[in-house]
Each structure stands twice: as structure tokens, then as C-alpha cells.
Amino acid sequence: MVSKQLGTNETLTSFPDQSGHFGPYGGRFVSETLMAALDELTLAYDGLKTDPEFLAELGSDLEHYVGRASPLYLAQRLTDHAGGAKIWLKREDLNHTGAHKINNCIGQALLARHMGKPRIIAETGAGQHGVASATVAARFGLKCTVYMGSEDIQRQSLNVYRMKLLGAEVVPVTSGSRTLKDALNEAMRDWVTNVDDTHYIIGTVAGPHPYPMIVRDLQSVIGREARAQFARQHGGLPDAVMACVGGGSNAMGIFYPFLEDESVRLIGVEAAGDGIMTGRHAAPLTDGIVGVLHGNRTYLMQDRAGLISETHSVSAGLDYPGVGPEHAWLKDIERAEYVAVTDEEALGAFRQLNLLEGILPALESSHALAHAVEFAATLRKDQNIIVNLSGRGDKDIPTMAKIDGISIG
């Protein structure tokens, strides 16, 4: 069905095209100063992505430093509770630094080193990408500055301190809505200013080409492992693969190796915040309009005048008004489906996974879990769902304690 919408010589995995587009989405919408840096990055990555030495180094660090492969775990008690399809968890929470973000950071730090850039910068929302960036900076001896909205600095104080322990400079961003999108703006401003010696590690599959492609490729290790593990541990293919979608990197990472398996439903779960109807959410694919922000064309939360809306989600990592352009395209061609889960539902799933499986999920990942439980109930018991458990919830304990009215430390 989907293949009918593709041109000759196009496959689901042949995107982006030469100019960085996924159908009408993606591209390169940046100020002139950055065009040369994006060309340089594209060239460097083209050379490295099939380079045996680079791949060996990446593979070695993913194994010995990150701790890959991450397990694929059959969550039996959660499955019993849901009362339908088997729910398998891809345990990205067990990675070094506690989330999938490190997969991308290791690869991009190697890229930065290859390009001879001694300094990296990053934006962060939940702080997971900031921590992962600060970590690889320490690991490879690079200087590191992380931009973080002052609002998020409040919500994720644990990760802020952690980045400092890792030797990174954390710069609070007080412009605009003081969250992830503003941190991204500020990182772009730093990059424009220091482009000669600095590599910008964008933390998700957004931004100008080649970032959506590079981050997807580096995160695809999640899906490649999950596909092989499922075949080995169960046999065949799962019926559905599910992941939360902020910018969309953990989702693209697990979806990509399944794109051409048309029997596998790919389901992305956005943050519905207080509920889609309230407008207080962070679900551009569910309730957004196509536009241009942060270097690419995609679905955005914006008003009729084209101004970007403030978003809301209990999870800082999903609190972003845009989404990676490949998701926009997968939605339009109907290869992937996107739904949204409220704060309350995500909090419920967060508690449930603790109680039923002894696993503390990130609030981001809890969105995918909440939908998985509901969706599993609509499937048969011999069917299977893989959920990307993108991170662990240690960072969210202060938020949860506050919700529960408990004062800790």
C-alpha cells in the first residue's frame, strides 16, 4: 500500500533524498553562516558511515562503554495485567547514562573528533541528552557546553548537577518559553558564533539535514538489535513496535529497521499533556500544522499567525513543539501511526511498571507504556508488541515525589 506512494528507485529506507528531504519534509532552513558547516558535516558523515575503522570504533564503544546490546525483555506480569498481546521491553534504560541518547552521542563525538572539532555543544530538555553529551565529552576529551531552559533546570536539577560533575558547562536559557525549543535556539546561536571549532550534537532526529539522518542512523542500533533479538527469543516479527515521540529519536531508532516489514505496525506516542482538547499538550503529529522551525519543515504546534505555541508535558523530554521530519512523512504516507497519551495516563503507567515489573521507567517512556497496555488488550494473546523503554526514571523521582507531596532530600 505504502510502496505505491513511492517513486521509482525509492524505498522506505532510501530517504532522505540528496537534498535532505523526506517527501515534503526536512530540508535545510538555516542562516547562511551554517550552510558550510552542514556541508562539512554531510561530507564527513558520508565518508565515515561505511568506513570500517569508524564502525569498529563505534561498535566497540557501544559494547564496552554503553553496555550494548540492551536486553529485549518479556514483561510477563505487565502482559498478564493488560490481558492481550505479549509486551516486550527494549531496555534502553539499562544503557550507560540511563537512556537511548548515548547511542547518538558516541557516534557524533567520533564525528566531531574526525572533523577536528575540540568542542561540542548540545541542547537538552530532560537533561538526558545533556548528560549523554557531557559523558562523551569526558570520554573523548572534548570541551562541552549544554544549553537548557531555565524552566527545565528547575524540573531536572539532578541531571544539571550530574552534567557539572562531568565537567560540562550548563548554560540556563531564559528566552522565550524557557524550555527545550529555546535551548535549541540558543545552541544554534552558539554554533553560528563558534562554528570553526565546535560541533553541535543535536539530540534528536530534528534540525537541518543531515541531522535527522545521522541521528536516525546512530539510533537504529535499537531497532536492529530488537528485530534480531525478537527473531531469536520468539521467532518471526512482532505485530507492533511502539515508542514515545518527543523529537522522535528513540522512535525512529526502533522503527527504522522495521520500515520495510509492512506487517509490523509502527506506533509513535506523543505527549497529550492535560489532554489534546485543552490545547495544553506537546503532540504536533496529533494536533499540529506543517511549518518550518529549527532547520526543517515538519508538523509544529503553532497558532494561525505562524507563531510557535508553548507546549506542555509532565515529561521535559517530550515538551517540544516540533517533531523529526521523517515522522511527519511516515505519518502522511501512513507507514506509521501516531497517538497521544496524557500526563495522567503516563503517570499511571510509570507507577504500574514499578509495581508489576520492578522497573523504574522515564516519564517519557511511560507514555509509550501507557499506550502499549491499552493497545495490547485489543490484540490476541499470541500477538506481540515491542515497546522501546527509552530511559530510566531516576531523573523523574523528584517530579514524582512532588506530585505525591513527599519531600525528599
Add this chain to the structure above:
Amino acid sequence: MGRLTSTINAVQASAQKSLVAYIVAGDPHPDQTVDLMHALVAEGVDIIELGVPFTDPEAEGPVIQLAHERALVHQVTLTTVLAMVSAFRLEDAKTPVVLMGYLNPIEAMGYDVFAEQASLSGVDGLITVNLPPEEAGPLAIALQDKKIDPIYLLAPTTTDARAAAVCRASRGFVYYVSLKGTTGSGGLDIDAVCERVAHLKAQTTLPLFVGFGIKDGATAAPIAAVADGVVVGSAIVTLMGENQASPEALKLEVSELVRDIRTALNASNA
């Protein structure tokens, strides 16, 4: 020939350099914008560059970011900005107005509607900060139909091959961003800029204007000696931030700054 080109030609014919002043529409208050535009012209500004407020002005330094925020407090949208240009045109049919902004508000309005409305309002040119020529095809066609000049940017990092393509796509003038950084950055290396400008000018017949980091007569004059025009932005916008309480004081200070720069340009070109 459009108003932009004929104005630039006339300035060149009188052996002068063009002075472009940038303000953000609606900053510090929408009621002041048209009046400020007239004041700029009265002090010798040749072309007005009107910033369109946006929630995420990623190429701007702190001074202009705050200007965008001040304007947005008063709900200044692209539609409001076009109405301001129309109001300006009631009294000034001569001075070119160039809009400078980000792509999303234009996308939201629709390229054809925007081009039509902008043309009716009396807009002469458009600088879209985050739209390199590679992505600009459909908008360029819409603008061309309505005789609005698309102006693209050159940067210190732009290669010669790209510079040629950028100049080919531009109409009216080309805008050289004089430093790697955001608007309002300090530390302009004037010698390096002049060298680069001379190199770029050899590659295009279009007038070349320089902006970013020009803040007074002392920075404007040496650059205008090699370029066809200079753009002053953050220095003016700083005054907006400082004089929010008094529209009268603001107008006086802006007029004084612009007069000084105009005088310096004329003197060095005499």
C-alpha cells in the same frame, strides 16, 4: 525597476552610500512603529528594514531577541506588520521597505497570499533569515509575480561557489553578514570585512550591503568605503529597550544615533 533598485541607484548616482536601519515592528509598542519609520527617514535613512516578530528568532542576539518578545506581548503578527507598512505608505511613497524575518509566519499565511498582501501594502523586498536559496524556489516565484525582491545573505563561511548562486538568486541587493555570530555581536574585524567585501564585489553586479556589528559612525564609515551600503540594527534596537517608558526620548535618541551615522557616512564619502 522597483523602488529598491531605483533608490539604491539614486544614492549611488549622488556618490553616496545607502544607510539601512533595522527595527522590529511593534517594538517597543505598535503605536510607535510608523512614527519611528518616518523619523528614521527624516534623519537620512535610505531603506527601512522592518523585523517581523517571531517566537523563535534563532539568528538574533539578546538585544533583538528581546525586541521580538516586546512586540509579541502586543500580539504583533505578520498581518499587523503589513498594516504598519500600509500606514507608512500613506505619507511616504518613496522609501523602500524590506521585511526581515523567519519563514514560518510566511508559510502560515501562504506564499501567494503573503506576496499579494505585501505588494499591496508597499513592501519592496524580503529577507528570510532561515531560508537559503536552495529551499526558496516556490516563495521566490510568488515574490517575483508581485515584484518583491528576495534578498539573500552571504556569510564569512560562504564559499565562492555558493556566493555565486546566492547572488544569482538575489534581487535589489545582497546582504553580507559581516561576522560569524548573532545580530549585535561585538568585535567586528573591520579590515577582514573590507577585504572580504572587496572579494565578493568582484563577483557580482548587485549592490552589496553589510550588516551585523555596525553600531556607530566609526564602524559604518570604513565599511561603507568598500560596500554599497550598511545596515544598522542592534544599536538602534538597544535604544528601544532603554527608552520604553518615553516615546519622545526614544525618538530623540534614535534620531541622534542615525544622524551621527549618516554624517559619518557622508563625511567619509565627501
